[in-house]
Amino acid sequence: MKKTPLALALLLSSPWTLAQNAADAAALPLGMGAGVRGEITTANRINYSDGSRSIVYAIDLDAGQAVSFEASGALCARLFVMRDGDAVAGPTQSQCGETPAGVRLTMMASEKGRYEVAVSGSGSRAFGPFRLDAKPLQVHRGEGPLRPGADIADLIGRDGKSYRLEIRQAGYYQIEMRSSEFDSALELQGNGVSISDDDGGGGLNARLSAPLEAGTYTLRAKSVDEATGLFQLAVGTGELPDGVRLRNSGALALDGSVVHGALTGSPREYQLRVRQPGRVIIELGSESFDTQLELRGNDVSLSDDDGGGNGTDSRIAAMLQPGTYTVVARALNDGSSGLFRLSATQTALPAGTELRSGGTLTLDAPVTGMSAGEAHSYQLAITEAGTLVVDMRSEDFDTLLELRRDGSVVAEDDDGGDGGGTNARLSVDVQPGTYTVMAKAYEGGSGGLYELRARMGLE
The missing domain is CATH 2.60.120.380 (Jelly Rolls)
Incomplete structure (x- = not known):
């Protein structure tokens, strides 16, 4: 039986080497804005280069239409898009750990017609259910500022792209840049903020998380290796954990209570008052950046990078005499941003300890x-x-x-x-x-x- 162009391309293209006939290659329908559910099992078509299985979906797009495909669920998935047997976008690189995360692929249709989206397991042992969504993206035409809620697609040149970001209400915001074509990077400046990120969004994607005051900022999207291509840029309001209030300066108690702060480019300083001689432990941690902790004052000058035990958190333990000290919370890499937690605890040594x-x-x-x-x-x-x-x-x-x-x-x-x-x-x-x-x-x-x-x- 004669192979369709899709089946032949998938047969010959790594990593989508699939040996199926035309009847097996029939694609399932995928609608814009409407998700579909599926499951990768041993019954699906096989990729003979790595043993993975895949399901193909068809979607109709207009010329110049931008769309974001996202596969979520228990399956550690990869995405790949074809048009008339030719590769259009992907495959994505899997970033799955113990808990699989969703994978996205952004593309812009070069011409009107039908496109095939293949959902594949990340390897020969990747099976499970998934949900595939196709989300339309607004193509940025260079008109007006970006505001929270913006979710656009744009093409980047070697010199990158700059946008005016308008924040009307103070809050905690998150900016994400994703691309399946290049290594993305973000920079944000204005109102005393100067932060940047390369791979904080997972894989080669960028993410900035920071408290922003009302005002106008300059947001710059770049390619790390000066490559060109399509990217997705989203500005959203981040959610602070329940009960968390940001305090970026002030007194640091010695009772172990946790202070939550946020970096927006510059280090944060706190004052630590020691009334009795004793052993003091100071801990700084973050899920957003690699921390660095400093303690200064009364002829003491200590610093730590990774002493917190998990590879990125910091910890200082020292015998301190009465006096006032400065505790500095910073990122190991300049320009990093995000939330952090800081605490100090004083403990007495056993009686008679020399x-x-x-x-x-x-x-x-x-x-x-x-x-x-x-x-x-x-x-x-x-x-x-x-x-x-x-x-x-x-x-x-x-x-x-x-x-x-x-x-x-x-x-x-x-x-x-x-x-x-x-x-x-x-x-x-x-x-x-x-x-x-x-x-x-x-x-x-x-x-x-x-x-x-x-x-x-x-x-």
């Missing part, structure tokens, strides 16, 4: 130290040959141990201790003599409270 920063280390006599990121040196005397075990534990930072003798490193360890992941342990055969134990924070971490213990023999 903090050490080096000196003599005695077998079976644990010491408690407080580091601001610097290495502490301890001298350890060994009187009999045997197995020396040194443990360094901390809840504040990733520990690192070194054992030295006569200036040479005998042994070192990062994560070999109890508790998994951040505690250090040395276990080494030694001869009588004087050794130096170096207690450190891994890769220049901000430091904090730690316990150090040396003993002979394995337990």
Whole structure:
């Protein structure tokens, strides 16, 4: 049986190599503004290059009409558009994790006619239900400002596109730029705001999230690699979490209460008043950007990038004397924007605790130290040959141990201790003599409270 152009193109085109006859290639109807539901199963047509399955839908478009296709649901999907057997747009790149996210593909019809939209699983094991929507987009004609609620399509040149954004009411806003043809980037300036983003929208898409005052802003859409093509630009009102009120300056309490703020290009500063000497832990986190935390005042100058434990959050632990300090919340990358949460907690040390920063280390006599990121040196005397075990534990930072003798490193360890992941342990055969134990924070971490213990023999 003779193949249709669509079937032949899908047969020969990677990643849509489908071996089906003309009867199997009949496309299902897709209406503009009306979604359809489907499910990828083993009964659907197969792509022999990667084993994925797909369903094809047909939609009629006018010349110059812009449309956004979105596949959502349990299926980790890809989208691909064809016209008379020729590729028009896509395929999209899948960005699915444990919870599949919707995938979008934006295109502009070059001529009036019927177009085929293929929904495919992301691989040979991608199955499940989905919903496919076709949403018409307003093609921007360069007239008038953009306002919240705008959802346009436009073509970009090598120099990018600039728009006037008009905000009539102060609020929290989100701007998204999507393209299946190039790596998108956004910049927003005006009224004291200067922010930018490249890949914050997932994949190669851009997203800006920021509180904006009423006024006029300049919004610039760009291609990272100076490529040209179609893109979708949407301006919406973002939703703050329930009970969240933004506070971008002021006093920071020491009771662990969380302050919510937002970056719009410049760092945010808070004042921390310490009335009693004690251990203070400051934490800064965000789902929008990679955080950086600073603490200054009273001869203290500390900073941290990723000490919060998840790769992007920050944490500083320090013994602070009475006085007023400045806490700075910023983004690691200039121009980043979005919400953040900041807290400070002061805890008292157990009665009788003496903090050490080096000196003599005695077998079976644990010491408690407080580091601001610097290495502490301890001298350890060994009187009999045997197995020396040194443990360094901390809840504040990733520990690192070194054992030295006569200036040479005998042994070192990062994560070999109890508790998994951040505690250090040395276990080494030694001869009588004087050794130096170096207690450190891994890769220049901000430091904090730690316990150090040396003993002979394995337990």
